Amino acid sequence: TARLTAENARLKARAARAETERSAALTACANAAGRMQALATSMLADLREMEHRHTSEDVLADLLHLDHRTAQAGRLADSIAVLTGARSGRRWAKPIVMESVLRGAMGRISGYQRVRLHSTSDVAVSGHAAEGVMHALAELLDNAANFSPPTAEVHVYVEEVPAGIVVTVEDSGLVMSDVQLRRAERAVSADDADLTGLTGTRLGLAVVGRLARKHGLTVSFRPSARGGTGALMMLPQEIVTRATTPRTTPEPAPAASAPAPAAAPAGTEPEPVHTLGTDPAARPSAPEPMRSDSASETTGNLPKFGESGLPKRSRGRTLAAAEARARATVPEPARETGAAEDAPDPKARAARFSSFRNAVRPDSPPPEDSSR
Template identity: 60%
Template structure:
């Protein structure tokens, strides 16, 4: 309206065009806004549906984790099948959760089956282990020791194997059979060696006894010029006889001499002293006139000779060994005391065990120290008691108790005979030996 007259036409045209553009813009904007509002409303509705569905899925998942899976696991452990357990516990779960539940149930069923198999295998292995342990304990504690005793008594390997209580396990059975056969072979070799040694020693014993008889006959036949030499030979031969008797007794043989009449205790002592090298250092104090029966005289003489020899060897060369003999109610008590070093506790226990007669295995003997083992065998054979104690002379004392059943005469009720002390001269044995 304010434009000049000449410009009103194009000004009006421009204004109308502008207003048309504004109107089109407003209409278009309004349409677009409405469309956007409708789209946003649809999105909100879809979002709400998704939230509801998500809540439902969360609830189903929580139910699956907290209720369904534990229930399925319990049913599977109780022995129910996987399909049946899923059908009982699935409820209104969706297909995906049902599939997950089905997979978990299958895995649980397989795991439970494997665990049951493993537990059964473990129980079976435990029973087998206990059975094998019991069989091995019975085999090592009862069967094999009894079989060893049978083999040592002379039973053959085949008989021992036939009487053996075999274990059911093949390995233990094979080991037991191998052990028995090897032990039987070893026992046969040992018995053969001992028999051969005993036979050889019996010949040496016979030769030593024959030499002693010849020497004593020569002592009676020749004069004093040969007597000293003959006595030395006699003493050496007596020591040889002691060694051979020692070995023979260890090999299961017998002594080289036997007496057919009782031997008084003084002659027993003289005969024992005459068999050791250090006879001049032995001082004997005998206060009894009792005699030992003939069947036990040689055994008691040999036992005392071994103990005297041991006392003389383990005491200083200048000290004397004193032997005291007394008669008591329990029998004849012989005490042998030396002046050497006192035995240590371990050595005392070893000596006590050796003279007890419980150790008969030659493999347990130490080197050439065989005297105590012979003492143990003789003590066990005749029932003689041998014990060790510290000596009042500073060394070691051995107390030998000869039981009354070995005595050839009863104790005298009168006064005891006066004690006699002798020693230092070459001892002369008692009666002559019989064949």
Template identity: 50%
Template sequence: MAPMNAMYIALSIPLSALRMPMVRAGSPPGSSGPASAPIWLLPSVLLAVCTAVAVALTPSMARAPVVTIGVLATVVVAVAGGEAARRGRVLDELRKQYAKRESVLLGHLSQQEAETVRMAKETLPTAMAQLQQGSRAEDVLRNVVHVSRVSPEFEAAYRAVLRYVLEAVEAEEDLRDSAQRAFVNIARRVQAIVHQQSQELREMEDKHGQDPEVFGDLLRLDHRTALVGRLADSIAVLGGARPGRQWQQTIPLFNVLRGAMSRIIDYQRVDLHSVAEVGILGRGVEPLIHALSELLDNATRYSPPQTRVHLTATEIQTGVAIEMEDAGIGLTDEARLRAERALAQDSPTGLDLDDLGESPRLGLAVVGRLARTNNFRVSFRSSAYGGVRVVLIVPPEMITATPVPGGAMAKAAVLPPPRRPGGPMRRVEGLAEEPVPAVSPRNANGLPQRRRRTRAVIPPLRQKPVASTPTESATSVSAAPPPQAGLWLAAFQEGISGEPRAESPAPRPDGLSDKESERN
């Protein structure tokens, strides 16, 4: 039993030594590497030494089995140590490959994340801007997409995603542009109809100008037609087009303000105060008239009907400041921010129709569009009357010196003195003038109240003059025609035009003279 115990002890020592490098060889990643070759040889050497010691301690008759077992054990331990060393080297190589691949994958992941962030912050916004400027999706992909240091698979997927997004946006833009073009075409058709109707109304005014009631009704219809034309112009402006009318010559600012007043319903509530003696270049006349008419319409619409709206124009260092003040309920901070957002909405091709909502309010959107196109500046303030004070600044490049100080007011002529009948009335060219005062009275807005010449029916000369009795004189005086209906609107239009005429066949409802219209 003693030799067997010695042999067991001799084998247990090298096996314990063998277990240590095997555990190290199977260690998890991140620990120290496998044992070196001398460590793997140590168990075999120890086993051989133990075998020799056991043989020395064993009697001679029992040494043969001990030697056999020791040699076999030494060989087995040596083979196991060699296999463990080989596997350790394989594991070490696999660990190095894993670390290298992990590093490569982390690098690819960081590059893909960087490209994804760049697509969201740089590539897509740039591509959208080019699409809105009219470029095609393929051209944008070729000019914008530059992917580097990524795998071919990721680059292909990257381009595919961008292509799908750009094609979808391009289709949406095409649909939007088509809808806006149709929108503008409809507005142009309405403008053409309104223009034709205005011409026909003026022809009717010339034809039926002798009938006061018909003439007044025609003037009111002409004014309402101008309101429809303003709505059509607003629709065209929202679609990205210019207002329908174009002016070639410079128009006095006074006439521009009166033209804006003539395009709203409650123009009689607007008080025009001091106006700078400047002119507006032709390219800025219609946009300015339209923007002012929208602002004046808001001022009169959202203020009590018995209050007044005050309109002034002052020349400043940066142009001309046109101020409008109403006595409404004013604007809260939220309403002011909403109005400023409506003015700030910008799009190169016009306003998106979806932004108007189910109950569209066109006024501020139209003003914002015109302001961006013509470099107007619009701001909202609190009014001294408790309402809103709107300031529109016209840039200096649209302003020039007007040849007539005061605009249309300086051009107003004094009518001739009244003519008193001094005897029997004779037919002279079929015309008769009504007695009018030497200085025509003016209304609250400074416009001359003028009367219209009419064709009177002259009785034939009698063979014998008959002395007129007081009764007949009183009857003739009482039979004088009353003031014609619609003369207030005719005087309004004639004062706007700035061109007093002996016979005014057709006062214009748009606030500008016929001569100015014919030039355009």
């Protein structure tokens, strides 16, 4: 009996030590994710200052490419924060319209140009849940784009139902077997929080599952009529509301989308999103990657913007501060006549390039203070 008691005590001590080590590892990962988020924010601030300072279209295209890559790194840091239970997102004081949430999610993936939105809904997502919904949709869109042929489109539909809002993401890529569908649904289940079977290919689904449990989302999968897989995410009525202000001209989130080539043939028109209606005269001659509409705590922009164009922070270096400082130095593009129209200078071209980006940026209420 004494021997069993001693062995039991030893096993309990080992279990307690293992739990302590596990908690310490999660804390370390959460701290590392926070530092990555802060670093990405600082890098984005520097990049966006340079975007307003340089006038060459080629330089702007390269800077936007780096902007996009940096925002994607920030999204990965956000995912790590979600998996480790750390704080990973902002909260807005006002609801965010669904179209802006969708465009913000598009902006966090590399294949944004292949995503087609089919949404006429004027509903909005409550401010406290907008970041989580946006992040979850970004993971579903990323999966759909990655598991589809490089030229295949991903289609997104929004439907209002009595229980809430259903967002459907359909691709024409690989067809999942019944076993794979059940495994994917377990990964995003609101009842399964086990990460022991987590693999690199299912990292995004694990993030979706955590966010679904947090915000009451319901995620399911089914074969798609397009030949691939369809992912359905239902937002409950508790986090859905109506937009309080009429929508203005839709503007694609300056989202972190697929990087455009550093140089493009003359006359090439950017195609941030096919559903946009923009003035062709205001389009640049080189494609511009969408900048991230991330509502994450440290990286990217917001689905809607205030007067500064970016969310404000209470401490540290912010993208809003960088944007405000940079805008103060940008001259208003002046229309010249005569020979000037035939040979516009680089500053005029850059101004039109910047005007296009600003013309497709949605308005958004500022987030609540979320200093780390």
